[in-house]
Amino acid sequence: MEQLEIKALVQSVLEETKGIEGYFVVRAQSRREWSMRLSNGRFERVATGEDSGIGVQAFTEKGASGFANSDVLEKETGRKLVEKAIQLARRNEGIGSKANRQIWMVPPVQEEVANTAQKGFAEIPLVELEKMVMTLHSRLSSSFPKGVWQSSYRQVEEVWCIGRSDGTLVSFVIPRAVLMHQGTVRNNDKAQSTLIHRSGMDATLLIEELADSILEKKAIDRAEFALAVCAAPQLPSGHYPLIIDYGLAKGLAHEAFGHAVESDHMNESVLGENGKLRKGLRVARPGVSIIDGPLIGDWANQPFSANGLPRQTVTIVRDGVLEAGLGDVFSAEEAGMPVTGAGRAESYAHVPLPRMSNIRLLVEPMLPLIPEEHLMDEVKAVRETLLKHGEMLAGEKNLLLLGYRGGQVNPKTGDFVFQCDGIIDVADPDLPIYQPSIFSGKILSALEAIRGGLGEGCYDAIGTCGKGGQSVASSGGSHRYLLMDVDQQVSLGGEQA
Amino acid sequence: MKLVAQLEDLLYKAQRAPKSEELRLSAWRIVVHESEVVALGIKDNSPGSVYTPPSYRQGESGDVFLVWSDGTCSQTMVQLPFSSDPDYWPRALEQWKQASYEDPDAVHIPAPESLPLVAVEDRSIKSIITGDDKILFEQADRWLKDIPKNVKMQGSIQAAWGYRHVRTSTGLAVTYQQSQFVSGFSFDSLIGAGFAKRRLIRPEEQEKLWLQTVNQYQWMQKEASPVGANTQVILAPGMTEDMVRQFILPNFSGDRVIEGQGAFSKESFLDNKPVFHEQLSLMIDPFRPLELGSYLVTPEGIPASRTVLVQDGQLKTPYLRVKDAVRWGAKPTGLPQGTAGLYIKHKSEAPWLELLQGIEDGVLILSVLGLHTQDSVSGSYSLSAPHSLRILKGRIVGKTDVKLSGNFLADLAAATTKTALSELDNYPYLMIRTGVQNL
Numbered sequence: 001m002e003q004l005e006i007k008a009l010v011q012s013v014l015e016e017t018k019g020i021e022g023y024f025v026v027r028a029q030s031r032r033e034w035s036m037r038l039s040n041g042r043f044e045r046v047a048t049g050e051d052s053g054i055g056v057q058a059f060t061e062k063g064a065s066g067f068a069n070s071d072v073l074e075k076e077t078g079r080k081l082v083e084k085a086i087q088l089a090r091r092n093e094g095i096g097s098k099a100n101r102q103i104w105m106v107p108p109v110q111e112e113v114a115n116t117a118q119k120g121f122a123e124i125p126l127v128e129l130e131k132m133v134m135t136l137h138s139r140l141s142s143s144f145p146k147g148v149w150q151s152s153y154r155q156v157e158e159v160w161c162i163g164r165s166d167g168t169l170v171s172f173v174i175p176r177a178v179l180m181h182q183g184t185v186r187n188n189d190k191a192q193s194t195l196i197h198r199s200g201m202d203a204t205l206l207i208e209e210l211a212d213s214i215l216e217k218k219a220i221d222r223a224e225f226a227l228a229v230c231a232a233p234q235l236p237s238g239h240y241p242l243i244i245d246y247g248l249a250k251g252l253a254h255e256a257f258g259h260a261v262e263s264d265h266m267n268e269s270v271l272g273e274n275g276k277l278r279k280g281l282r283v284a285r286p287g288v289s290i291i292d293g294p295l296i297g298d299w300a301n302q303p304f305s306a307n308g309l310p311r312q313t314v315t316i317v318r319d320g321v322l323e324a325g326l327g328d329v330f331s332a333e334e335a336g337m338p339v340t341g342a343g344r345a346e347s348y349a350h351v352p353l354p355r356m357s358n359i360r361l362l363v364e365p366m367l368p369l370i371p372e373e374h375l376m377d378e379v380k381a382v383r384e385t386l387l388k389h390g391e392m393l394a395g396e397k398n399l400l401l402l403g404y405r406g407g408q409v410n411p412k413t414g415d416f417v418f419q420c421d422g423i424i425d426v427a428d429p430d431l432p433i434y435q436p437s438i439f440s441g442k443i444l445s446a447l448e449a450i451r452g453g454l455g456e457g458c459y460d461a462i463g464t465c466g467k468g469g470q471s472v473a474s475s476g477g478s479h480r481y482l483l484m485d486v487d488q489q490v491s492l493g494g495e496q497a
Numbered sequence: 498m499k500l501v502a503q504l505e506d507l508l509y510k511a512q513r514a515p516k517s518e519e520l521r522l523s524a525w526r527i528v529v530h531e532s533e534v535v536a537l538g539i540k541d542n543s544p545g546s547v548y549t550p551p552s553y554r555q556g557e558s559g560d561v562f563l564v565w566s567d568g569t570c571s572q573t574m575v576q577l578p579f580s581s582d583p584d585y586w587p588r589a590l591e592q593w594k595q596a597s598y599e600d601p602d603a604v605h606i607p608a609p610e611s612l613p614l615v616a617v618e619d620r621s622i623k624s625i626i627t628g629d630d631k632i633l634f635e636q637a638d639r640w641l642k643d644i645p646k647n648v649k650m651q652g653s654i655q656a657a658w659g660y661r662h663v664r665t666s667t668g669l670a671v672t673y674q675q676s677q678f679v680s681g682f683s684f685d686s687l688i689g690a691g692f693a694k695r696r697l698i699r700p701e702e703q704e705k706l707w708l709q710t711v712n713q714y715q716w717m718q719k720e721a722s723p724v725g726a727n728t729q730v731i732l733a734p735g736m737t738e739d740m741v742r743q744f745i746l747p748n749f750s751g752d753r754v755i756e757g758q759g760a761f762s763k764e765s766f767l768d769n770k771p772v773f774h775e776q777l778s779l780m781i782d783p784f785r786p787l788e789l790g791s792y793l794v795t796p797e798g799i800p801a802s803r804t805v806l807v808q809d810g811q812l813k814t815p816y817l818r819v820k821d822a823v824r825w826g827a828k829p830t831g832l833p834q835g836t837a838g839l840y841i842k843h844k845s846e847a848p849w850l851e852l853l854q855g856i857e858d859g860v861l862i863l864s865v866l867g868l869h870t871q872d873s874v875s876g877s878y879s880l881s882a883p884h885s886l887r888i889l890k891g892r893i894v895g896k897t898d899v900k901l902s903g904n905f906l907a908d909l910a911a912a913t914t915k916t917a918l919s920e921l922d923n924y925p926y927l928m929i930r931t932g933v934q935n936l
Contacts (some may be wrong), residue, residue, distance in 0.1 A: 007576065014729050036598075044600070047572040047596075047597055048571075048574075048593065049573055049574030049575075051558070053556075065550040066551050066553065067551070067552040068554070069552075069553075069555075070555040070556065071576050071577075072555075072557065072577050074579065085553075086552050088552065088553060091634075092544075092545040092550055095544055095545060095634055095637075095638070097544050097545035097546060098545075100546070100547040125754075126596045127596075148757045182758075185759045186876060191760060192875060194751070234902075237900070237934060244934070264540075268649060268686050284683070330548070331547075351549070351552070355546060405870040406867070407866075408870075409866070410686060411686070412685060412686045412687070413883060415883045416869065417867035417881045418873060419867055419870030422760035436872075438867060438879040438880060438881055440867075440900070446562070493900050493902055496842040
């Protein structure tokens with residue numbers, strides 16, 4: 001369904017709300033997806049799909065809300081949803097729910113953002129995409145036959161339109177594409193897997209990968225590394241000076257700090273006090289900044305919130321001091337922060353929650369690092385740079401954590417854990433490799449331990465934010481590597497010391 | 498016209514009288530879900546907040562698998578069309594043909610077999626959907642009245658009911674009703690409990706779940722002594738289930754085994770290699786009445802069947818969808834729905850309270866951070882478990898923070914591993930000897 005059709009539908013549903021007491025937010029979404037998966041040189045699945053629908057969030061005059069949605073995109077269904085949503089809102093008012101009238105306070109917006117993709121969704125026929133992905137998969141499998149490879153490609157186009165009772169009508173298109181290689185290697189009767197991706201807006205990324213093989217080279221390097229990890233010893237658990245790659249840094253920024261400054265979390269956030277953001281709190285050394293905001297062409301780009309407000313770029317931490325949070329219209333004021341259009345939802349069928357878009361962690365001053373084509377060459381370059389600038393902490397292991405496998409944080413207690421693909425001691429000229437082990441601790445201690453950045457900014461680490469049981473695209477990064485001091489509240493797991 | 502009827506009409510025509518020979522189908526299958534869901538949430542002790550309002554969802558969508566006369570196949574997800582354009586479906590069919598690919602192992606559509614009788618619908622859930630929803634609001638109200646002092650509670654209650662239609666070109670045409678009830682709550686984002694079955698929770702189950710969580714919360718308020726090198730680790734039932742989801746489920750998926758992407762090779766299954774302790778078995782049972790993992794027929798039209806994956810510690814079979822079964826040279830097996838429908842059984846299970854009394858020095862792990870980040874193929878884990886419960890001399894005495902490191906596949910193979918039955922869960926308490934350190 002096209003942008004204009006969706007806009008017309010949302011307008012017609014909003015017409016139905018006229019004469020009904022209350023306030024309405026109508027969200028319609030049409031999503032197209034093509035995906036394919038290859039394993040060991042064969043297609044395992046090629047799928048096409050569409051998922052469209054409409055969601056209506058209704059508010060009574062007193063501010064109680066109800067929500068109704070359907071995957072049928074039509075005016076009559078929209079009318080029924082309006083009735084159902086306001087009926088639920090009135091029911092909700094009757095049980096003494098917490099009223100929220102903030103939506104009445106925001107100014108109306110009317111804007112349309114066109115698709116920024118270089119290639120239209122169906123511009124390259126699916127059969128051509130299949131050929132390209134098969135070529136890339138076969139090339140990788142023949143370049144590294146010791147691995148069992150699975151390749152997948154997915155391209156998605158989401159058309160959104162959000163209308164409100166105040167006349168707001170915004171619509172935008174989000175194009176997204178990703179190519180992934182997952183490899184399984186075996187060594188010493190142990191198996192290890194590795195997953196690597198390249199993202200973009202559309203099938204252009206396949207054309208680029210066919211030309212430059214950037215992902216293929218990374219996949220081979222990571223598979224070689226995984227082979228070495230299979231046979232590697234475990235580290236004694238303890239506290240070490242650390243160097244983390246930008247994928248892990250994105251995880252740290254997203255899980256540890258981003259969620260802790262979302263406006264709906266202030267009652268249970270380590271960065272909140274009495275329900276308000278602890279603005280002015282020194283959380284890191286001078287020079288450390290954390291910024292969140294959409295980037296055009298990025299995996300997690302979204303120009304407007306799911307409540308129809310412009311998405312703003314927010315400096316969460318400036319020069320080590322907590323400055324701002326990610327506020328949506330409903331909880332920003334209560335959390336003591338401005339509304340920044342942070343509400344995002346997985347789909348029309350979900351209630352939007354404050355959440356991040358692209359979050360990046362930056363440190364000044366930065367040590368220069370020229371990126372190398374191959375992983376171990378870059379690790380050597382990291383070692384040499386640290387030695388050259390006197391940043392290698394003498395007499396102990398300086399551990400480089402590679403690859404982000406995900407993480408989890410309890411924002412109330414500030415406990416975090418992250419997992420990597422493997423670890424290298426760059427203080428040892430032989431660059432010994434160790435098994436991955438859990439990187440855990442307290443988020444404020446981890447932030448305080450950041451002492452430097454290595455290399456230019458890389459912000460294309462992608463993921464999926466699972467807050468509230470939804471799945472929403474997220475992204476971010478940092479310098480190519482971040483340096484962290486030893487901290488007694490930040491540790492690596494592993495064998496008992 | 499219902500989606501399933503529109504699809505049947507389209508696909509029969511494409512099989513018998515296609516617009517062109519290129520668009521002729523030789524076989525197909527469809528599964529369509531029609532569902533309605535009502536839900537209510539609690540955020541920070543407030544029912545129906547702006548983030549968790551009472552909600553209603555109506556959905557009608559399906560998955561289509563097509564085999565074309567040239568032997569290629571296509572897969573797609575479908576919904577009711579936006580407009581009543583008579584060309585919508587014929588146009589869609591042409592697009593699906595363009596997306597076709599070769600997968601000779603996948604094109605087999607089995608002939609229909611008789612279906613078992615399995616209870617998957619609770620009529621009282623239907624009445625919630627059709628308007629008698631006070632049970633949801635009353636449940637939320639009861640929780641809020643009983644919250645321990647100074648606790649911030651989050652919660653959710655969801656009831657779903659609908660039809661499931663499965664059709665195949667080989668003659669299977671089955672429609673049945675199914676229901677689902679899921680509820681859960683947590684205190685201070687530290688501790689929680691949940692229920693998920695195809696029936697409503699019974700008052701006594703709700704009461705026990707609540708009491709257990711309140712007790713655990715109270716123990717959390719008291720710091721206990723640190724663990725030592727010999728401390729026994731006990732995984733709570735929810736934790737056992739989480740470990741099975743991360744380390745067991747993916748390694749028993751037929752496609753992963755066949756492609757060499759799992760922890761066990763195909764030969765290991767064919768040789769019935771012992772991988773777990775001889776007292777342990779693992780099975781899929783879709784027949785248990787009103788369990789979340791129970792069903793009548795798979796989306797591929799295969800009748801539900803009980804399947805033993807591990808018998809007395811020995812590998813028997815991975816779970817096999819139709820395509821995997823063709824490649825494996827066996828019949829398709831029963832399928833788990835996530836961890837639902839998958840059961841772990843130890844020959845000498847004891848009730849939890851009995852086992853607890855015999856633990857001199859232990860730690861009960863209720864949850865861990867970062868489990869989803871662990872490598873499922875290797876089975877190794879390195880996890881942080883803040884807010885675990887310390888057990889000394891057969892009693893829970895307070896809270897402690899620990900780290901765990903070990904290998905779950907090795908844990909299930911160890912002779913020292915024991916299980917204990919939980920009254921409230923399908924998964925057992927799992928008592929293991931593994932690396933444990935203070936956090």
